[in-house]
Ligand SMILES: [Zn+2]
């Protein structure tokens with residue numbers, strides 16, 4: 485197992501942006517590039533990581549605002565992955581207007597995620613799980629080898645994602661968490677879109693929404 489998961493707290497909504505990197509090949513992917521993500525590029529380049537793609541858990545603006553600045557700083561575009569059920573939200577600016585933010589959508593996604601897709605970072609494989617409820621096209625990325633899951637805004641340490649925004653549904657979110665997160669081994673580490681790391685077992689035992 486050579487998957488490394490590095491987290492960076494970025495932007496006004498304190499988003500967790502993640503760098504997934506395969507230590508064997510040097511391949512790396514950025515998940516949910518928030519505002520200011522270009523500031524971590526020097527660290528990425530100093531480590532010799534080679535960025536292959538941007539993966540989005542969902543289209544909310546705070547998880548995508550950094551894409552354009554990242555590509556500018558890199559001097560090239562990377563493929564962007566998104567579930568098609570979140571494409572409309574992405575093209576409408578990710579709900580930024582509702583928060584008083586102005587945000588132009590980034591480059592059109594070129595990778596369409598589907599449930600059960602197997603994605604690679606170098607030699608490491610992550611599984612896509614479709615988890616609607618916070619947004620219609622929300623997905624999570626699971627590595628069984630690394631015993632880790634990146635869950636975006638589906639579940640947090642002691643909390644759950646909002647369901648009052650367009651496309652949200654508590655009934656769906658609850659089902660997504662029960663079927664796609666709580667079925668993972670309890671020792672699985674949970675890396676959320678905001679807040680601190682937790683685990684499947686801890687949330688099963690202590691999350692006040694369950
Ligand atoms: Zn969100």
Ligand SMILES: [Zn+2]
Nearest residue numbers: 544546637677
């Ligand atoms: Zn968020």
